[in-house]
Amino acid sequence: MKKIDWTKIRNQFPAVKKYVYLNAASTSPIPKIVAHEGKLFYDEILENGEKAWDRWADKITETRENAAQLLNASPKEITFIHNTGHGLNIAAEILKDKPGEVLTMEDEYPTSTIPWIHRNRRVRFVQPVRNTYSIDQIEKYISKDTKILVTSHIQYSTGFKQDLNELGKLCKKHNLIYIVNATQSGGIFPVDVKKANIDFLVFAGYKWTLSGFGNGVLYINKKWLKPKAFPLVGSESVKDWEAMDNKNFTIRNDAAVLEIGAPNFAPIIALGSALKYLANIGQRNIQERIFSLNDYLVGEISCLKDVRITTPLDKKWRSGITLIKVPNPKRIQEQLVKRKILVSCRRKQIRISLHIYNNKDDIHKFVRALMKLLVVR
Numbered sequence: 001m002k003k004i005d006w007t008k009i010r011n012q013f014p015a016v017k018k019y020v021y022l023n024a025a026s027t028s029p030i031p032k033i034v035a036h037e038g039k040l041f042y043d044e045i046l047e048n049g050e051k052a053w054d055r056w057a058d059k060i061t062e063t064r065e066n067a068a069q070l071l072n073a074s075p076k077e078i079t080f081i082h083n084t085g086h087g088l089n090i091a092a093e094i095l096k097d098k099p100g101e102v103l104t105m106e107d108e109y110p111t112s113t114i115p116w117i118h119r120n121r122r123v124r125f126v127q128p129v130r131n132t133y134s135i136d137q138i139e140k141y142i143s144k145d146t147k148i149l150v151t152s153h154i155q156y157s158t159g160f161k162q163d164l165n166e167l168g169k170l171c172k173k174h175n176l177i178y179i180v181n182a183t184q185s186g187g188i189f190p191v192d193v194k195k196a197n198i199d200f201l202v203f204a205g206y207k208w209t210l211s212g213f214g215n216g217v218l219y220i221n222k223k224w225l226k227p228k229a230f231p232l233v234g235s236e237s238v239k240d241w242e243a244m245d246n247k248n249f250t251i252r253n254d255a256a257v258l259e260i261g262a263p264n265f266a267p268i269i270a271l272g273s274a275l276k277y278l279a280n281i282g283q284r285n286i287q288e289r290i291f292s293l294n295d296y297l298v299g300e301i302s303c304l305k306d307v308r309i310t311t312p313l314d315k316k317w318r319s320g321i322t323l324i325k326v327p328n329p330k331r332i333q334e335q336l337v338k339r340k341i342l343v344s345c346r347r348k349q350i351r352i353s354l355h356i357y358n359n360k361d362d363i364h365k366f367v368r369a370l371m372k373l374l375v376v377r
């Protein structure tokens with residue numbers, strides 16, 4: 001494994017010089033290289049209009065290939081979306097003629113459940129046991145009416161990481177359509193959509209993927225790529241778009257059909273740059289870094305009076321997120337923000353999320369400030 005200079009990586013993120021930034025689960029700052037590629041696009045269109053179109057189009061092709069490689073998918077199964085909700089609504093529309101109940105987890109982020117409830121699907125919620133969803137626990141909720149399973153890879157309000165391969169086996173056994181919201185893991189924790197038998201997987205880029213807003217990836221297993229089922233189509237969705245035929249056309253059957261018109265160049269270019277940046281560091285290195293920072297954090301806070309870690313700490317369930325129960329969490333979070341220490345308050349707990357741009361010094365500053373705030377109530 002190549003040796004990574006984490007200080008050099010940290011220097012790519014000016015935001016972490018100004019803040020103790022422990023908030024990737026909400027939004028990550030982007031690295032300089034991603035900002036540079038985004039700016040380059042705007043400089044080019046500023047100076048020359050659409051002249052660099054072919055270069056931008058090549059960037060989109062490359063980003064699609066890199067996203068596919070990241071997930072072990074085919075580029076034809078990848079479409080770019082604006083955010084997680086966008087991707088999950090597309091999945092819900094593609095499946096609108098498939099009857100049956102949706103099974104999901106009690107503490108899913110709302111965008112995992114709203115698209116189904118809005119379409120009058122019956123949605124059943126698996127209750128967690130000590131903030132975990134074991135495969136056995138999920139299986140107890142499957143009935144003959146269950147047809148679709150929706151889960152986050154990592155739960156936003158506990159940090160619990162699901163074993164997608166094991167859950168995939170369960171979905172196969174019960175013939176369930178398997179949908180994954182990977183927005184709290186996208187780009188950093190490995191997912192093999194084929195091995196896990198995933199039907200649809202979505203992630204937005206603005207958290208762990210380091211690509212800012214307006215970009216994300218939707219994987220659609222090729223078995224769902226049927227032109228008749230596509231809920232969105234436009235001039236870019238047809239086989240021969242240059243024919244400009246507004247009456248006779250054939251819709252293609254790759255996922256990019258859903259990018260129906262002029263490309264969303266800048267956000268996708270930023271996404272492509274971020275995926276390359278992360279791939280260069282390497283997923284194993286990234287994971288090890290995130291786990292070691294989180295272990296360090298847990299070591300520093302586990303003996304603090306009035307602090308209870310609620311995130312499941314078993315290695316197999318670990319992610320980049322740690323939740324703690326403290327008295328008066330909202331006040332503590334606001335006071336931390338005043339001290340330029342950025343964390344979130346979720347479900348009346350403090351959520352700390354550590355990414356590759358963090359270091360032990362960030363953790364020390366957070367712990368020191370937390371200790372002071374716990375004394376002054």
Ligand SMILES: Cc1ncc(COP(=O)(O)O)c(C=O)c1O
Binds near residue numbers: 025086109154155
């Ligand atoms: C699991 C999960 N999914 C989705 C989102 C955000 O959804 P969207 O990308 O539609 O804004 C969040 C934000 O916190 C999240 O934690």
